[in-house]
Amino acid sequence: QAPDSFPPLRNEAAVCVLRGRMKGIQGHCNSCYMDAALFSLFSCTSALDSMLFKPFPLCDRNVQSILRDEIVNPLRKTGFVRARSVMHLREQLTEKGQCSSFTNAEKDPEEFLNLIMHQILGIEPLLKLQSEGQKEQDCYCYQIFMDKQEDLVVPDVQQLVEHSFLSSDLKLVEIPSCFIIQMPRFGKEYKMFSKIIPSLELDITDLLLDSPRECCVCGDVATLECS
Numbered sequence: 561q562a563p564d565s566f567p568p569l570r571n572e573a574a575v576c577v578l579r580g581r582m583k584g585i586q587g588h589c590n591s592c593y594m595d596a597a598l599f600s601l602f603s604c605t606s607a608l609d610s611m612l613f614k615p616f617p618l619c620d621r622n623v624q625s626i627l628r629d630e631i632v633n634p635l636r637k638t639g640f641v642r643a644r645s646v647m648h649l650r651e652q653l654t655e656k657g658q659c660s661s662f663t664n665a666e667k668d669p670e671e672f673l674n675l676i677m678h679q680i681l682g683i684e685p686l687l688k689l690q691s692e693g694q695k696e697q698d699c700y701c702y703q704i705f706m707d708k709q710e711d712l713v714v715p716d717v718q719q720l721v722e723h724s725f726l727s728s729d730l731k732l733v734e735i736p737s738c739f740i741i742q743m744p745r746f747g748k749e750y751k752m753f754s755k756i757i758p759s760l761e762l763d764i765t766d767l768l769l770d771s772p773r774e775c776c777v778c779g780d781v782a783t784l785e786c787s
Contacts, residue, residue, distance in 0.1 A: 563612075563613070563625070563628060563629065564629065564633055565612075565613075565633075566632075566633050566636040566637050567606065567636065568602065568603065568604050568605050568606050568609075568636060569603060569604050569636055569639075570604065574603070574604050577636075577638070577639040578603065578639045580639075582640055583639045583640055584599060584635075584639070584640065584641070585598060585599055585631070585635065585640075585641040585646060586640070586641060586642050586643040586646070587643065588643035588646070588647060589647070589663065589664050590664065590665055590666040591643065591646050591647075591650070592666070593666055593667055593668070593669050593672065594646060594649075594650070594667070594669075594672055595646065596669070597669045597672060597673065598631060598632075598635075598641075598646075599635070601740070602631075602632045602635060602636070603635055603636065607737070607738040608683075608738060610683070611624070611627070611676075611677070611681050611683060612624065612627060612628040612632060613628075614681060614682065614683070618682050619680065619681040619682050620652075620656065620680045620681065622652060623649070623652050623653070623656065623676070623680050623681070624681060626645070626648050626649050626652060627649060627676075630645040630648060630649070631645055631646065631649065647663065650662045650663045651663055653672075653675060653676065653680075656675070656679065656680050657675050657679065659671075669701070669742055670700075670701055670703060670742060673700050673701055673740070674700055677700050678700065683700075685698035685699055685700055686699075686700050686701070686736050686737060686738050686739070686740065687699050687700065687701070687702060687732070687736050687739070687740075688732065688733035688734055688736075689702070689730050689731070689732060689733065690730070690731050690733050690769055691728065691729050691730050691731075692729045696733055700740065701740035701741065701742055702721075702724075702739070702740065702741050702742065703742040703745075704720050704721065704724040704741065704742065704743055704744050705724055705727070705728060705744070706720065706723050706724045706727055706744060707727065708752060709723060712753070713753075714753070714754070714755050714756075714757060715753060715756060715757065716756070716757040716758070716759045717741065717743075717756065717757070717758055717759040717762065718759040718762060718763065720743070720744065720756065721741060721762065721767070722766065722767070725767050730767075731767060731768065731769035732764060732767050732768050732769060733769050734768075735764070735768065739762065739764070743756055773785075
């Protein structure tokens, strides 16, 4: 029997289902990093739904069913996921991974994504990055690293990604099927930006390796890049 499947929420349906009290993923025992990641990946997009239906034995069937049946489907159907469902997933991650603290400690979202996508569900890396003169790097998400920019008071995601790639001398080797971006890190005592404006679309033209681009002076195909 085929597992139940609910499409991601769109437009007015997303507002209707996800707005109000007792909506989203309930937090418990430092689960905020995982709750935010799961909500972003599955509530309103199907880009990574292959994780939910990848055939066994190419993935861990138990973790996959928990992710699909206890988290993603309830989120898309009712707009709410109870903390005990996420704790069930965290317990499985603790058993499968190399770390014993997935059930109680705060983790880096990248550590969570690498474990569940690579080691457990067997998903191919989503991004191929290359720095000048270096080998290609495969990864599942991109962490924005950048120095404080005084002229960026309330930046949008487009500005942050461009600044980060430029300062790190990075390029995308190919257009990614899914581009997961982690915003600049901050802690309780320091926040680099008080607000970040979401970019509904992301222009990656200038981020692609060897991508033909227009010269900003003459309009012909550019042969040099300013940095």
